[in-house]
């Protein structure tokens with residue numbers, strides 16, 4: 001399991017070229033439909049105002065930040081990884097969005113360069129599971145969010161098939177190779193609610209993307225027939241239900257998309 005004492009090793013991993021940029025291509029490949037559904041949640045749910053100032057923490061290729069930029073918002077994307085920063089900048093240029101989307105080097109746990117309450121929306125997508133100190137990152141992100149702002153995030157629930165399989169893999173790896181660096185983990189729904197509350201957020205809405213999407217665990221299935229069959233099943237699910245709203249399945253997507261508000265805001 002990922003350990004808080006490995007925080008610097010994990011940060012060093014993500015800062016290095018040839019690491020996350022090699023394996024994170026959510027908009028390409030057979031699972032693009034799954035990652036596109038995360039954006040669909042925002043498209044269907046979020047009343048975006050073009051006047052918003054947005055911070056995209058762990059922006060990666062910039063897909064969420066650029067979505068806000070395409071709506072007219074001013075967006076800053078921060079990321080630890082120089083290759084990802086460059087990829088996000090390049091995509092912004094290609095899409096003619098560079099005036100609305102600035103990319104900087106930055107770390108989720110340390111956002112001191114930004115004044116308090118300076119953003120209307122703070123995003124932390126596909127990053128919770130890679131943060132050794134979620135509490136520190138949540139506190140940093142809460143500080144820069146306005147009291148009437150929105151905090152958008154995803155996490156991998158241990159209640160999901162995808163999360164449970166990933167946990168089996170991590171347990172086996174911790175057993176057979178205890179000195180290996182672990183760069184991901186899962187969370188339980190109650191744990192996320194508690195972590196959010198401790199940082200001064202309340203969860204307003206959450207959606208489950210891909211309850212059957214076990215093929216995202218490519219470590220288990222490789223390129224096998226099983227992998228193709230699992231992807232076909234996940235695609236069929238996504239066609240019928242791009243995401244789930246009902247409490248049971250919303251907590252059991254391969255990824256949960258959450259929308260939280262500061263505790264000080266009126267419900």
Ligand SMILES: C[S@@+](CC[C@H](N)C(=O)[O-])C[C@H]1O[C@@H](n2cnc3c(N)ncnc32)[C@H](O)[C@@H]1O
Nearest residue numbers: 014058059060079080081084106107108125126
């Ligand atoms: C799995 S990718 C997700 C990227 C993007 N949010 C998306 O959904 O496509 C995680 C990104 O977070 C970055 N990252 C990892 N740890 C970070 C940290 N502590 N602070 C900021 N960025 C971090 C990685 O370099 C990577 O680009």
